[in-house]
Amino acid sequence: MILNLDPSFQPLQRENTIQFESFTFSGGEPHIKIQSNLDGIDAVTVTTRILSFNDIGLLLIAVDALRRTDVKTIHLFLPYMPAARQDRVMVSGESLSVKVYADVINGLNLESVTIFDPHSEVTPALLNNCKVISNHRFIEQVIRDINSEIVLISPDGGALKKIYKVSEFLGGLPVVECSKKRNVKNGKLEGFKVYEDNLEGKDCLIVDDICDGGGTFIGLAEELKNKNASSLYLAVSHGIFNKGVDVLNKSFTKIYTTDSFKDLDEDGVEQIKLRALIK
Numbered sequence: 568m569i570l571n572l573d574p575s576f577q578p579l580q581r582e583n584t585i586q587f588e589s590f591t592f593s594g595g596e597p598h599i600k601i602q603s604n605l606d607g608i609d610a611v612t613v614t615t616r617i618l619s620f621n622d623i624g625l626l627l628i629a630v631d632a633l634r635r636t637d638v639k640t641i642h643l644f645l646p647y648m649p650a651a652r653q654d655r656v657m658v659s660g661e662s663l664s665v666k667v668y669a670d671v672i673n674g675l676n677l678e679s680v681t682i683f684d685p686h687s688e689v690t691p692a693l694l695n696n697c698k699v700i701s702n703h704r705f706i707e708q709v710i711r712d713i714n715s716e717i718v719l720i721s722p723d724g725g726a727l728k729k730i731y732k733v734s735e736f737l738g739g740l741p742v743v744e745c746s747k748k749r750n751v752k753n754g755k756l757e758g759f760k761v762y763e764d765n766l767e768g769k770d771c772l773i774v775d776d777i778c779d780g781g782g783t784f785i786g787l788a789e790e791l792k793n794k795n796a797s798s799l800y801l802a803v804s805h806g807i808f809n810k811g812v813d814v815l816n817k818s819f820t821k822i823y824t825t826d827s828f829k830d831l832d833e834d835g836v837e838q839i840k841l842r843a844l845i846k
Contacts, residue, residue, distance in 0.1 A: 646683035646827035788818035
């Protein structure tokens with residue numbers, strides 16, 4: 568059976584879902600009560616999207632509630648791993664935040680934890696019994712929707728390994744490598760480079776795992792246009808878009824993402840449901 572802690576997020580199935588009631592006490596503590604009869608149910612998969620500590624608190628007490636109904640086996644489907652980008656300590660005094668979240672989840676002793684397109688190899692290494700869903704079918708569906716010859720664009724060195732795997736999965740699509748620098752004094756991105764002399768009017772698809780503010784992609788789009796790129800597209804597995812999408816729409820013909828982080832209804836954005844990508 569399935570317990571969808573986010574009622575608007577049902578990535579696996581709509582049948583055999585567990586009914587529950589949840590609310591937050593006046594002191595700020597989340598609470599849950601399982602309403603379905605789980606007699607004889609041995610295994611449950613919990614799905615959720617964690618955007619706050621309250622969300623992880625709800626997950627913790629939900630697992631406890633399930634165990635108190637004698638559910639023996641619990642799986643977790645958590646497509647966006649919180650703090651995935653904080654996967655290294657850059658300066659003294661910082662936390663290794665992704666490990667903090669992973670330790671909390673590992674403490675639940677789950678049968679498996681499934682994540683989608685992790686930011687780096689650190690997250691799967693930290694999570695016990697971790698299963699990874701790649702972005703391959705997501706990008707395959709994006710290219711099917713674009714319906715033209717595409718060059719894949721790697722925004723930086725960190726994305727190279729994954730984008731070449733995507734290219735291989737798609738039959739060897741051409742890849743153009745790019746890079747950027749961050750000004751250590753003001754934190755701004757600069758020095759965007761596209762390692763191709765002339766894109767000769769080719770349509771380009773930037774592929775990455777996360778779009779937050781979008782500065783990387785706006786700067787890169789400008790440099791791609793300088794190299795004579797034609798239509799520009801952006802595909803990000805986890806669309807946070809904390810500054811909205813209006814500024815990105817000025818640079819891209821279309822933006823693609825999934826519902827791994829939140830639901831979106833924005834002009835210029837095509838959101839592909841994870842349930843359509845899971846085989």
